[in-house]
């Protein structure tokens with residue numbers, strides 16, 4: 001169980017999250033939706049432990065343990081995974097090397113190159129990612145869609161407990177979106193937590209959320225089931241402002 005309690009976060013002196021409360025339960029797919037600039041990516045980065053953001057007050061508890069005290073590496077070891085809205089390009093580091101090191105670090109194991117490549121190629125084929133692609137430098141020159149697929153490859157290989165996916169569906173063509181959705185569904189089980197940050201109904205028809213939370217100006221203002229997605233599609237966010 002991941003509990004976010006009364007979280008206040010500043011970035012460069014400006015308050016962005018203003019008393020945000022959100023509970024994410026195991027076995028549940030959660031969607032987080034809200035207008036541009038409402039604080040979705042800020043929340044994702046704060047969960048992952050990005051030091052650029054200043055947590056002023058509040059708690060983030062993972063199975064009752066305060067993870068705000070942990071650095072990003074230790075949070076990853078606790079099972080937290082963030083797929084970035086804008087993945088960074090890393091010149092000189094090949095995907096397979098990067099992922100093997102990440103895997104070994106997160107799981108405290110030492111898989112041999114051979115053992116690891118077997119795992120990696122299996123997961124890549126699940127996403128229709130060609131083998132040659134795995135020898136490319138991470139995100140270097142990737143199209144928007146390729147970056148997003150590479151993020152889901154990371155998710156499937158690292159197999160964390162909690163996956164926070166920040167606009168992973170943006171920029172994907174229909175076939176890639178389906179593969180990504182299948183990937184997320186295959187990742188899911190009763191112990192996992194998924195938080196899908198998105199603007200679009202499309203992905204939520206393929207990965208059906210148990211709970212939808214709406215963020216506005218740094219706070220969750222409404223929660224509901226999958227039906228809420230249709231309501232938002234119809235009415236936008238403005239009516240929520242008046243609540």
Ligand code: ADP
Nearest residue numbers: 011016034035036037038039040041042043052
């Ligand atoms: P969302 O993901 O919901 O669109 P963000 O969390 O990215 O919103 O941004 C919330 C607010 O914080 C915006 O006003 C944005 O400009 C500001 N902000 C957050 N992170 C940064 C950053 N790294 N650099 C500049 N502004 C930022």
Ligand code: MG
Nearest residue numbers: 040041042085
């Ligand atoms: Mg964002």
